[in-house]
Amino acid sequence: MDLLRKWVQGLFFFMTNGYWNFPVTRSIYKGPLKVVCSPGLNCYSCPASTTYCPIGALQQLFAGIRISIETGQFFMGFYVIGTMGILGGFVGRMICGWACPFGLFQELLHKIPSPKFGIWPLLRYMKYILLVFMVILLPLFAIDEFGSGSTWFCKYFCPAGTLEAGIPMLLLQPALQANLGWLFLLKLSILIFFIIWAVLASRPFCRTACPLGAFYALFSKVKLIKVSLDHKKCTHCGACHDVCPMGVHFNESPDDMECISCLSCSKVCKQNAINLGIRGLSIANQYKKPKVKPI
Amino acid sequence: MGQPGFSTNDNELNQPVKNRGKNIKMAPFIVIILFLILAMIGIGLGEPSQALNQATQICLSCIGIG
Known part of the structure; x- marks a missing residue:
């Protein structure tokens, strides 16, 4: 079963990151598959990504909710939440163990020989705080003068976005390096922190900080x-x-x-x-x- | 050996055939249907095109650049 899980993890990695023409185009995939929800945390600004990240899409929709209402479109995030809920109702956090590329990345890091440590159990609740505040409340209510919110979790925290999109885009489009500032340094520091932590402890990001895992965890008693x-x-x-x-x-x-x-x-x-x-x-x-x- | 199509779990096999189906709870199906309806409402409102539009653009500020 463990071998099967590794194959499924690899399969999902390539299914959600199947655009390998990016070294030629030097940009991201822009085809119709991006209407499909990635089950795991997989940044849609990653050059190879073929699906959308539910956490990123949800923040984008919440951040622009006022503008969409003003223009009569009423985009409330029903499609994204509905898709996430269907996945959660079927398998819940089984996605974290079987289909998340960032989970696979942490598992591989943990195989590096080193002293291994546990994680303080109370830290598990941090991911629910991140889900409520950085994914839902702040994008909805912290708005600028134009009535538009921001993608707080992606912008200030998500290490998966830095690894899968930030660093690759800087390599593909060197001109972007002129825009680098404290924000990128902050996100790079968070990524390095979680990489080191994943070597020392098992799946630290999943256990303490993943808002998608927090959402799927809500289905633990009712999943199929x-x-x-x-x-x-x-x-x-x-x-x-x-x-x-x-x-x-x-x-x-x-x-x-x-x-x-x-x-x-x-x-x-x-x-x-x-x-x-x-x-x-x-x-x-x-x-x-x-x-x-x-x- | 269990019957084809049934569990290999001994506890379930020891139950009368008519009681085996009662182990299947309804809650997951209700949850899945509720979220399916939510997704259908989103599709009716045209949200997939908005999600596609967002996902095909590089959000530089979202990835810490700019």
């Missing part, structure tokens, strides 16, 4: 496809605690909002108590008993 615990089989041995990349104690909280359904816990559960299922119907169970040679 989810990892479930068979309480009758579980012996509370704690084997699932050590392997979870998100720091979840699955036997204690099987509906945990942090669970990304990566199935690392299912792999080590010798009791076969952890299954991937469609609302009660098990579809995958991956622990295999070691083969014993007959004496």
